[in-house]
Amino acid sequence: MIPVIGYKGAKVAVLGLGRSGLATAKALRAGGAEPLLWDDSAEARAAAEAEGLSLTDLTRNAAFEGVAALITSPGIPHLYPHAHPVIARALELGVPVDNDIGLFFQSWARPEWDNFETPPRAVAVTGSNGKSTTTALIHHILQAAGKPSQMAGNIGKGVLSIDPPEDGEVVVLELSSYQTELARALTPDVAVFTNLSPDHLDRHNGPGGYFAAKRRLFAEGGPDRAVIGVDEIEGRFLAGQMAQGPSDDRVIRISSGQKLEGFGWSVFARKGFLAEWRKGKQVASIDLRSIKGLPGAHNHQNACAAYAATRALGLAPKLIEEALHSFAGLPHRSQLVGEKAGVRFINDSKATNVDSAAKALQAFPKIRWIAGGMGKEGGIAALAPHLGSVVKAYLIGHSAPDFALQLGQTPYEICETMERATARAAEDAQVGEVVLLAPAAASFDQYPNFEKRGEDFTARVAALLA
The missing domain is CATH 3.40.1190.10 (Mur-like, catalytic domain)
Structure with a gap:
């Protein structure tokens, strides 16, 4: 732990009690400050209390009396599209607003x-x-x-x-x-x-x-x-x-x-x-x-x-x-998860938008492409210049029908699920080809996050190659 210096004996408000917020609270306390903790989520507040941290309702009018600074978690808006009410109140009162990076x-x-x-x-x-x-x-x-x-x-x-x-x-x-x-x-x-x-x-x-x-x-x-x-x-x-x-x-x-x-x-x-x-x-x-x-x-x-x-x-x-x-790559980012009979299986579940999917499509010459999920504005129309390497697309999730309409002459199959898409792509793949998961879409229609989506693909590949 890096104890925070500069706030010994002072009250410091902490908004957001996820990973960074809890770490911030403990580092402030280690540096001699008195952290005043709040999160809009009752579940997050309960988790903080379970770790022996006390809470202060920062939404109350008098909450900032004697507070030296407000430390906010990165996911909480402080300016656009509009400031969180607690941050807006701190700014009105002239209380400095910082984050854990600044404290570090x-x-x-x-x-x-x-x-x-x-x-x-x-x-x-x-x-x-x-x-x-x-x-x-x-x-x-x-x-x-x-x-x-x-x-x-x-x-x-x-x-x-x-x-x-x-x-x-x-x-x-x-x-x-x-x-x-x-x-x-x-x-x-x-x-x-x-x-x-x-x-x-x-x-x-x-x-x-x-x-x-x-x-x-x-x-x-x-x-x-x-x-x-x-x-x-x-x-x-x-x-x-x-x-x-x-x-x-x-x-x-x-x-x-x-x-x-x-x-x-x-x-x-x-x-x-x-x-x-x-x-x-x-x-x-x-x-x-x-x-x-x-x-x-x-x-x-x-x-x-x-x-x-x-x-x-x-x-x-x-x-x-x-x-x-000797670098093996990161999970869900152009990650090699299997290889058999001259076919490689690549997990790029982190490719949640067309820009990152385009980079993945340019990385390999012959691709069996698994794509789809909760598509973003514009779908995959911008990927048209990069489809030359795609032998066939296997579409999953909510946006599969919409993606199919934007593939032009590229062969495709609507598979709906990861299980079917992985099985069909593996069945069709020839020597020298890559089965690539690069969804060009968010995961929230079928998975809680891109990590779970990538883990599902990895598990399906492992089962097929066993």
Whole structure:
């Protein structure tokens, strides 16, 4: 646990008692503060009381008397589309509003660091797609290289639940726009921006607000090194803002598909090969094509980001290359879950929108595609340019009939259930083909979340291959 500093003897309100909220309450108490806890859910309140935490109804008019700050969980709106009433009341009274990320950066440096040979460092990863894989890959590379490392944030533990870092340790954080937008302190040593595509637009009042939330990690965080994906205009804009000029190697530009040779430091992947360039010269190259845990151009971008971040931390290219080969991938993200008779089965249940599904469809040449669920606005019409690799689609869930109408000349079968879709795709698949679950839809019509959907697919595959 990271005890929160700066609030000893003070009352601090905590809104939202999920994983991050409970961890925040305990870290505040460990730092000598008096946490005042509330959640709109009676179930969450009961869970907090079961852990020995006391509650305070923050919806009462007098609830903020003597309160030094309000700490809110990331999922609770504080501005758009409208502020939660408790947060709105805090803002009216001038009570500072923060989140656990802000408390972490405010509190994680400790006096004992003065005796460390190498002070601990923090790497923070944000972006629209690839955050989790990039974060896990950085953590994996560090561990494979024998470097102490912890992983937290949107993946792994809550940030305040980690152990106090030891000498030379690196803490790798995955941060969403919800977290970067509100944190009052943001001071990573290395910050990573993977890419940007439309997401959470209601929460940020449009794409400009969404990008602004991501940008705060860099503009206000002031990292020593900034690793920035420049395949979209927003990334190029951000790199231009952070760098003094193209030769400024404090900014490491990354790309999947573009050559980036005219900069002080760049890492890019083209035709399956990662290349590192510094000051006009290529200094390293890695063949990514045989790395099973990182298939497709989108994962090659993740590899570039992780490579650049760990190079910024001082790791040698050979060490990084060895670690890339031992990375198994994350569950539900281009995860290889089975292989038999020349047919691979890939679980990409996390592909809940057309953008992430498009990346999955571009990763393999011949695909038996399992798609469907609770479709989003526009369905899968935007995937038309990426259907050339699809041998046949097997459609499930609520949106199966709608998706069928948007497939054009692509053969399809409406299967309704995961059990039938997996069985039919496996029965039809030929040597060299991939059975790919990339739903391009939410899971809520048949499953509580994308993880349960992916677990069902994995279980069906295991049964078929047994």
